[in-house]
Amino acid sequence: MKKLFRKSIRGAALLLAAVVFPVLMSAFNPERNSNNSSKINTFNWEELSKKDQQFLDKVQRKAFDYFWEGFDPVTGLIADNAKGRRTSIAHSGFGLSAFCIGVDRGWVSRQEAYDRVLITLNSYYKNPDNENDFCVEGKYGLFYHFINVDTGKRQGRTEVSTIDSALLMAGILHVMAYFEGTEVEELAKKIYQNAQWDKYLNRRNAITGGWKPAEENWTNPEYKGYNEYSLVYLVALGSPTHPIPDISWDAYNSGNGAEWLKPYKDIGAFKTPKGVMQPHAYLYQFPTCWYDLRNKKDKYANHWEVAVNALKANRRYTQNWGSMVGYSEELWGWTACAGQRGYIGFSRPYNGTLAPSAVIASLPFLPEESLCSIIFMYEIYGDKIFGKYGFVDSFNPSQDWYDDGYIGIDKGNEVLMIENFRSEGVWKVFMRNPYVAEGMKKAMFSDI
Known part of the structure; x- marks a missing residue:
């Protein structure tokens, strides 16, 4: 063929x-x-x-x-479905990587992509020297699943999401390496190192689904069955500041049961x-x-x-x-x-x-x-x-x-x-x- x-x-x-x-x-x-x-x-x-x-x-x-x-030129956020002003933080992760791909394909210049990446990263980093600095809402360095494109504020009753924060962080880790030796790399490191993954562990050292302020508790104590949470664990294991313990990977796999391991x-x-x-x-x-x-x-x-x-x-x-x-x-x-x-x-x-x-x-x-x-x-x-x-x-x-x-x-x-x-x-x-x-x-x- x-x-x-x-x-x-x-x-x-x-x-x-x-x-x-x-x-x-x-x-x-x-x-x-x-x-x-x-x-x-x-x-x-x-x-x-x-x-x-x-x-x-x-x-x-x-x-x-x-x-x-x-892409919003002010906040660097990207609308959820091309119809409204809601967005998922996961879209930022995919978007950051997409901008790098655009450079490699010749669709945009490296400088154009760099400028947009920098705007996006600034929206996920709170400058400690500026109390009025714009920053997407979250807790312990992770962020609410759905936010408003214009304000960065929590949308509806959504949770601080570990999986969507991990999708965001994957894009951040990508641009960190892609724009090595630049301000993007330094800012990406700060955002990644601010994420306190260890705060989202349960008693089994497995990662929870997230956190909701109204209930002041963790959502979905643990996801079972082979799923996208392997991404969360790998991103969290690599953290130099707030890593989860190595045994968390065992908790994730054993929590799934043995059946998924069988061909x-x-x-x-x-x-x-x-x-x-x-x-x-x-x-x-x-x-x-x-x-x-x-x-x-x-x-x-x-x-x-x-x-x-x-x-x-x-x-x-x-x-x-x-x-x-x-x-x-x-x-x-x-x-x-x-x-x-x-x-x-x-x-x-x-x-x-x-x-x-x-x-x-x-x-x-x-x-x-x-x-x-x-x-x-x-x-x-x-x-x-x-x-x-x-x-x-x-x-x-x-x-x-x-x-x-x-x-x-x-x-x-x-x-x-x-x-x-x-x-x-x-x-x-x-x-x-x-x-x-x-x-x-x-x-x-x-x-x-």
């Missing part, structure tokens, strides 16, 4: 749309149903046709534009929604937007392999569900995303809603399957799901529903993971940060 890849996809997609769209495409490309994982894992950017490269470049650029055009015997048998293995793609993608876990393992597992198998299961599960309502097997992508009746998170069973970002961000894990699906979605649904900032957050063909909006964390997931697929750019810079290396060391990761 290789250079003929796009041509075969386009032709089959158009034929399918015109004649047999409801029929499953089990014969669409037999190679994609192969269990030859070594072949899949070596499929890379250089093997794509020029047309495919240009297509992914367009998808990535539009996702980047979400952050660049949504899938049948990747189609996803134990969801109450099983130990959670279905949503972002749980495996968010940590690896920054942390390069390829060819590494700790004493518990090869975490990259866990993610690959989980995403295979995600694909198989949604394909099996879709076969009951006439979906093509090229349609997959289950993650937390916008839904017809509001945001779809953990608690709801799968209802056929598809998130393009879940597939796009799977490119480093399942490049061939992901690219097939992305192109198929684009060719079949076109403007229904592709607009100013690229793919919309979600759609549900079984309900003839198509979202018209975008969400920052999903756009960020796309920008970073396309870059890691095409150049390993985020991984290369992020992993050279000594605080990142320290966190990996304390979690006892080693090369395979």
Whole structure:
């Protein structure tokens, strides 16, 4: 396939749309149903046709534009969904990394990105010599999940969030290394070193979900099941000022139970929604937007392999569900995303809603399957799901529903993971940060 890849996809997609769209495409490309994982894992950017490269470049650029055009020039914050003045602090983390990618892609100058990064960082740092200095609200150096773009104040009844603060800190660690030897590096260090992760531990030395002032207590004493909290632990372990103890990594892994450590015997048998293995793609993608876990393992597992198998299961599960309502097997992508009746998170069973970002961000894990699906979605649904900032957050063909909006964390997931697929750019810079290396060391990761 290789250079003929796009041509075969386009032709089959158009034929399918015109004649047999409801029929499953089990014969669409037999190679994609192969269990030859070594072949899949070596499929890379250089093997794509020029047309495919240009297509992914367009998808990535539009996702980047979400952050660049949504940037507030005063506070450096980025609106949550391109429709209002609420934002998640996680968007700042993705945005900081996106700005670095924009420089590497030649979309913006290094100075332009640097200036914006500096504005953003200043909003997360309280100058002790200026009591009126603007600073995003938080507690113990971590920040409220949702804040107002203009004021930096807590929005609604949201919590001080450990996971969203970690997503922010991942972006901060990235720019710290990217703009080494500058004011950005120094300011990034101050913000990172101010974070008191040890204040958010429970009695098991596991990290809690966060803190709410009204209750004066911790939220979600501990998340269980393999999840994005691996990012929180790795970021917190690397802190030079307020680290969590090394045994916290053990508390996290043992708290999940042993089941997630076992390789899938049948990747189609996803134990969801109450099983130990959670279905949503972002749980495996968010940590690896920054942390390069390829060819590494700790004493518990090869975490990259866990993610690959989980995403295979995600694909198989949604394909099996879709076969009951006439979906093509090229349609997959289950993650937390916008839904017809509001945001779809953990608690709801799968209802056929598809998130393009879940597939796009799977490119480093399942490049061939992901690219097939992305192109198929684009060719079949076109403007229904592709607009100013690229793919919309979600759609549900079984309900003839198509979202018209975008969400920052999903756009960020796309920008970073396309870059890691095409150049390993985020991984290369992020992993050279000594605080990142320290966190990996304390979690006892080693090369395979």
